[in-house]
Amino acid sequence: MTRPVIDVTDLSFRYPRNRKEVLSEVSFSVGATEWVGLLGPNGGGKTTLLRLLLGQLAPRIGSIEILGGSPTKMRQKVGYVPQHASIDSSVPASVEDVVLLGRLSGSSWGPRYPQLDRDLALASLEETDTTDLADRAWRTLSGGQRQRVLIARALASEADLLVLDEPTTGIDIHREKELLHLLERLNERLPILMVSHDIALVSHHMDRALWVDRTVREIDAHHLDSDSLEHLFHGEHS
């Protein structure tokens, strides 16, 4: 059996000056070819879990291994796609500028990215079918186009794992289908961990689903419906 790309063991976390634990005794793993969904109520700890996996927070108890190393050490190999890009629309930036952020590293000095970085950025745009947007201003893109460009940015970092936070929020059904088709294609070579509230999406596309509500437990992704979700929200085991 291949080594898991995410391995979380007995993780507990609470924010400083807060007695209540946001996550308690969390253990789960994600395999090298899987597409795993994270579901859960608002305030259940999904965002905190993502921040722990990305190395933005440190666990109080327990351990996290990402791609065989610590989250802070390996985060350059994790392609993260946020729910809403924090890219300011008033900033004069092209799509290529945004994707090139995926090539940024601690050794990035000087005014221009090397040609190799530019080639990788263009290859990522090609993989997400957004090559024609390369010279467009970021502020002129639609929500669906932005999500594809952010995925291109994640791919430009030569990621070995994709982590997405509700990427389908705010985009129309047609664009959502295109996006999911793209993710299916990418999952042929990359494991994906994706936060979603859409049970149809989770049950149709993902291999497994994890319910995050202070702790994490596996749920049957392929038989998710509104009734089972209702049970989960009320803390009953499905």
Added chain:
Amino acid sequence: MSQFFADAAINPFLWSGLLAGGLASVSCGIVGPYVVTRRLVFLAGALAHIAIGGVGAAIYLSTVHPQTFGWLEPIHGGLVAAVVSAPLLAVLKHRMKERLDTVVGALWAVGMSVGILLIKITPGYHTELMSYLFGNISFVTGRDLVFLAVLSTVVITIACVFHRRFLALCLDAEQAELRGIPVLATDIVLFLLIAATVIVLTQIVGLILVIALLSLPAAIGARLTTRLGPSMAVTFVVSALVTTLPRIAVYGTPVSPEAAIVLATAGLYLVVMLRRRPGVF
């Protein structure tokens, strides 16, 4: 306008004023777009006003203790105050997400008040504060031009070395952090660059004009372009035009050149804002 060129033949200060405007435009063209896109106009304004405290302290010390601090000039005090407060403001920006404007506003007011208080209790009559507030672009000396040339060289060098990091912070600081960029340290470098720019430019064009020159041409550049590099070029050209043409236009009239520059820049910004809204023109 013809009177300006007729007088320029015998008055070298008129040419040095124009050259100062051109050199100031280099710094504004590079630093301005970072200030506007990283949304630091308020913090840049705070830096300039906190520096008044340093200006006041330098005037007080050099007057009251001439044997020890006789060498101290107002710009030295302003520079120390700005350079010390730049990292502090960068840390506050990172740590105080919600109350930042209140704290920065307080520092702004306290810095200015300390400067005014120290000048008030300093024996004698001092015009340095007025010069700091309104500048004196009509009497730029050769030493000022050297100062500006050095600043331009420093700004260009630092921007060349840090540009990709500054751009990343302007675009998406969270992503920059995830990619291994030390965001706070990079912001401190940017704030120090802004502090140096504000202080040196304020000596020549005045506090009010420096804030206008750091924000409005860059806002015009951001409106008219889709990348930060071209935005810097547009900002430089706009800065050079607005520090030159209004000055020549009001020469020989009672209108102060500094006020003409600010009003012309604000007018141009308004035109660009309205022009970019479909159906306005």
